[in-house]
Amino acid sequence: MPDILARPEPSLIPIVRPRCPTCQGRMVLTRIEPGRSSPDLRTFECSKCELIYKVLAEDQVKID
Numbered sequence: 001m002p003d004i005l006a007r008p009e010p011s012l013i014p015i016v017r018p019r020c021p022t023c024q025g026r027m028v029l030t031r032i033e034p035g036r037s038s039p040d041l042r043t044f045e046c047s048k049c050e051l052i053y054k055v056l057a058e059d060q061v062k063i064d
């Protein structure tokens with residue numbers, strides 16, 4: 001269950017952090033590449049197994 005909506009902080013951009021597809025660990029947002037005519041490319045890194053996971057902002061994976 002995501003804990004992002006539970007505590008809204010103005011200084012933080014609400015970004016859904018996906019779970020690692022390999023080890024189900026919490027992934028950390030390491031980089032955002034802004035796109036001009038395309039959605040931002042967000043790079044996540046798993047804190048456990050260091051897997052790199054890239055996702056377009058418009059194309060976010062929702063894991064319920």
Ligand SMILES: [Zn+2]
Nearest residue numbers: 020023046049
């Ligand atoms: Zn992992």
